Amino acid sequence: KVLAKNGTLPEINRIAVVVPTPLPYLYLAKQVFGQAGIPYQLQDGFPLTTEPYLAAIDLLFDFIEHPTEYSPSFQLLLNPFFEFPGVSEHALVALETELQTRNNIHGNEAWARMRNRSRQQPVQLGIPGLEGHNHSGLVQNVLETIHTLEHTLTPMASPTTPMTTKINGMRDFLTRYERTTSPHDDAPRHNRARGALLTILDQLENVDRVLGESPVEFHTFRKTLHDAVQSHTFSERTGDNGIHIIDARSAALGMFDLVILVGLNEGEWPSRRDHNIFYPQWLLQDFGWPSDFDSLSSERIAFKELIRVSRRHVAVFRHQLEEDAPTISSPFLEDIEDLTAAHTQHIPARAMNALVTSRNHALRSGLVQPDRSVPKRPTPGILKQRLPKPEPVSATAFELYLRCPFKYYAKYILHLDEEDEIHMGFSPLQRGRIVHEILKEGFQQWDATADVPQPYTEENYDQAVSLFRRIAKEKIPRKYHSIELARLFGSHGHVGAIEWVLRQEMTRGPVAKRFVEHPFRTNLRLEYGPNGESPWHVDIKGRVDRVDIDLAGRIHVFDYKTGKAPESKVTLQIPLYAMCLAQDFSAETTQATYLSLRDRKAVRRDDYEKTATQLRETYRLISEGHFPPRPYQDHLCNSCGYIGLCRKEISETALPTEVQEVKPIT
Ligand code: SF4
Known part of the structure; x- marks a missing residue:
């Protein structure tokens, strides 16, 4: 560069x-x-032994060792590198049928008897699949060919012949039966492998002559040739420019x-x-x-x-x-x-950092030109038709879209249930539900004792903890009491999750009104919408874990998380709820907070402008049918119940969806 x-x-x-x-x-x-x-251009060395032509020679050797056995004979006769007059696929099927009717007989004598019988048999028609063929004639052709081959190759199999005789036998066989053209339409490769084999045979013959042409067993010849082939490589050139x-x-x-x-x-x-x-x-x-x-x-x-x-x-x-x-x-x-x-x-x-990592990348960067115009294909993960408006907007659903668009599609459009992980004992889902119930009932019962919610103080702290603990004992299954109560109410040197929530409350000022598990439906007004419409009204519905209205009329919105506080790029729930409630109560929002019970951490989310952008963008992509399987972090797939459905590996080659920020129409 x-x-x-x-x-x-x-x-x-x-x-x-x-x-x-x-x-x-x-x-x-x-x-x-x-x-x-x-x-680019390069020259690479490949072992000769990997050539298909050499594998065909191996079949010839198998046949020499077992000429009247079904498998070696058929494999040699069917091999595309050789052609045998009178032997066709029909003929081989006819012989196979014949062998089956005779309980797959094999061996010299049995095949010789069959050959003699087929010479005498009258014409027989009508074998299924071979209608119109002379069955006996076909069988006879194959048996005669096998017999001829066996006869021709006998000197090679003999332990009394020298290597030179065996090599000549191979050459004769190749001259008579080898196909003149490559069966794989790769003539240069075929000729190269063939040339290499003939050269090796010449070299072995010369060596044998020098050593006096003493008799060798067939398996010794086979091994010698095998070793010689294995030690040979040939160069394959790729490209001649670049x-x-x-x-x-x-x-x-x-x-x-x-x-x-x-x-x-x-x-x-x-x-x-x-x-x-x-x-x-x-x-x-x-x-x-x-x-x-x-x-x-x-x-x-x-x-x-x-x-x-x-x-x-x-x-x-x-x-x-x-x-x-x-x-x-x-x-x-x-x-x-x-x-x-x-x-x-x-x-x-x-x-x-602008490395070219794929042809697509190079095409997009203008480094190379497409070879031909590519017909437009549907892009995986993008639907052709527009979908109905995703309203009323559910923040939970939109967050799922931000985590992986395909998961949203599977759950909210296809209505497929996600396969849950199987948990032995108290599952995280169960724990989350029970903790929410304890907090809801605890705050409700505490607030019910007076006209306005009583603040939590050092003096009444133990009383509040006792109330929440009593509710927890009722809600949590007895067998999990010891662990779960310690988790919520602490033990020696360890602050429990609910203790931490109550201590957080002690640091806040008095509350005029408190709503827990508060359901709402708001026609939220935003300055502009996903297509630039201005103003934009969008129907939002949800349920807030807790809303506190302080004495000055400002609202504080809380969401409990039993895990860690979520990352802002894939969450919009709590700031969105705060925007809706601020509009509903005609109030100023001072706090939108995630309370992470696991990490004992309060995470403020007052980024309302960013939330509005996230809402518009997600709304647009859903309306336009963009649902690529693209998790915001790869590890999400490890615990995803739609992993068998989304075909993520296929769509990874598709171009990424362009994300555009919409500006208001002026
Ligand atoms: S497996 Fe991964 S890509 Fe596929 S739906 Fe699940 S999270 Fe999305």
Whole structure:
């Protein structure tokens, strides 16, 4: 980016990305450059043994070892790399049917008898699936082919023939039965694998001639060929234009204008050394093994040579995390500074925050052009039709939308119940419900003793605690008393949750009126709405845990949380309720507070402007049918009951929903 900005970025074919080891960097580079649409070229070594053509040769060997058994014969005859005159799929089905009627007989003599019988049998029509075919003729064709193959390949199977004879037998077989074209439409690959095999056969033949052509068992020949194939690799070239992706050893032989070294981490540069666990190093050194110091020195020299491979620029990168663990930088980084001190430029991390991470990203950044016009597809998580207005607005539902839009969709539009986690004993849900009931009844009974709510003071504190404790004992199932009462009313050196609430009350002034579990429905008036309409009236309904009206007529709104106080970006309930009640009571709101009983913490939420924006934005997205499975934190999915439904992994590739802030129409 920096070079491109300066106009000094070299031509793409003069750039090399140098990796310390092929794995995992080559796979990573292919993925990253491929997805970003940046042309690249590399040459990769693959084991010959992974080629499908070599697997077909293995089937030939299986057949040689067991020529009159069902599986090896059928697998060879069906293999797409070979073709056998008169053997078709129909013929193989006919033979299979015949074998089934004869209890799957196998073995030389049994198959020979069957072959003779099929030679004499009259034409027979009407085998299901083979109507119109001469069944006996088909069976006979296959049996004759197997017999011919067996006969041709007998010298290979014989323990008295030398390797040269076996190799010639293979060549004859390939000449007669090999398909001339690749069955997988990849002729270069097929020819390359075939050429490699024939070369190996030539080499083995030469060796055998030199060694006197002594007889070998078939399994020895098979193993020798197998070992030879395993030790062969072939290079596959990917791309012939673009950035070169090469390993450090190959890079030393090239010359580039920009060399990008990646993986400048300890363990990669220099490479991690495996120590011999059987012998100490001083002993190995006597046998000529290099010491750690010597190895490090030679790697350091090679690294310095690598830096000089570039005629103009060198860029170095290191990753800072590996499987979530911080990594250590390579000691060679210091060498770079020594070598190039006069020209080194450090690029701060924040200047690189526009990394291209996917082809979509590259397309959106305008770095690459689409190959073709892409037909518009429905975006996962976005409904085509507009939905009815989400009114009356439920703050709880809107908060669910903020936590994950798909959860809102599943619960409030599809009306699907979320699968609950199974809890043994007192569940958090049960605890929350009971604590709310205790607080509701406690405040109600306390306030009922006088015309105006009595303030909580040091003098009446014990009396208040006794009242709440009595209610708690009635509400909490007996078997959970000891733990839950300690949780609510404390024990030695530990303040209970309800004790904390009452002590909070002691710090407040007197209250003129108190409402608990107060239901309301308000036609809230906001300055402007989600589509710019001004003013905007929106129907809100809810139930407030507690509303206190002080002597000056100001309202204080409280919401109890048995867990921690929620984060402001996914909550709007308490400030929204405060806005509604302020309008209902024509009063000024002084406090909107979450009381976290778990953390014994009061969290003020007086951000009414932000809440109005959250309300407008959520309202708009719901009305427009935006319900992507996008949790605000990934760990939410771990306990989500809709995890089997939302197909989050599919929609992750979709473009993110644009969020726009609406301005009032003037
Ligand atoms: S599993 Fe995750 S993405 Fe899917 S609905 Fe649940 S929270 Fe949302």
